[in-house]
Amino acid sequence: MKISVQEVDSCEEEEIIIKCHEMNDDIMELVRRLKMEQHRLTAYRDDKVYRLSLHDVYYFETVDSKAFLYCEDKVYESKLKLYEFEDLTRASKFFRASKSTIINTTKISHVKPSMSGRFEVYLKNGECVLVSRQYVPELKKQIGL
Template identity: 35%
Template sequence: MKLTIHQDLAVHETEIIINCAHVDGRLRHLIELIRQHGFSLTGYQEGKEYQIPLEQIYFMDSADGKTFLYLEKEVYFCRDTLASLEEKLFHTSFVRISKNCIINTDYLKSVRPLYNHRLEAFLVNGETQIVTRNYIEVLKNKLKGENL
């Protein structure tokens, strides 16, 4: 792989162009990282508004009509719905695993099968989430690098 960087003070917006013969799994992952770099979500905590970079979010869930963003050790309220977040984050490392949860696959440590065709997902921060049967195939496709 060849990497060329052209630095020019006249450039107002960074543009990344990838020239390749075909897109393989490693390149898909690189594209995914580029897409989510610099993208953030607005979170609220104790009446204050914060811009939270995507790469800091481990998972998001919804309870009682409210959406929460979970970082390594902090939790923020988010005004977006899980459906709108799922749409915004489709081409990133985030994937919906149940009706009320979206995880960042960059923080997925392992999964194990459970009864009733479900999976238990283990995140690197020690959290566990249940992957319901309707979303198992979606998770598998995301991990294979599809839908990026």
């Protein structure tokens, strides 16, 4: 079996192509694992390393040059930069809510207009996250307002 890796420009989409004589259980398992891995993140908490599903993340936030993943009832630290997380979630139901926050729209319970054109987003875990005025149009588009 031949294995090749080709680097592409950052503007090009990364792609994995599998060429095989027949689709067998090993190849199907490899494809399944690659697809699952695409939606997993490495996170840190209490000197332990975790692999989290992207679906479990309520929002991502940077504070004082540190990045955090907020899940239902736990907070994890991440080595990702905000723009890296945004690139990773571009095809998912996440949107930029401020210069330091990205929210998972599938975790939104309800929204409420706030002062100065901002919105308050209430998540299913009870947390409230502010959406900056410049990102409100994207929020409205994402949730169909």
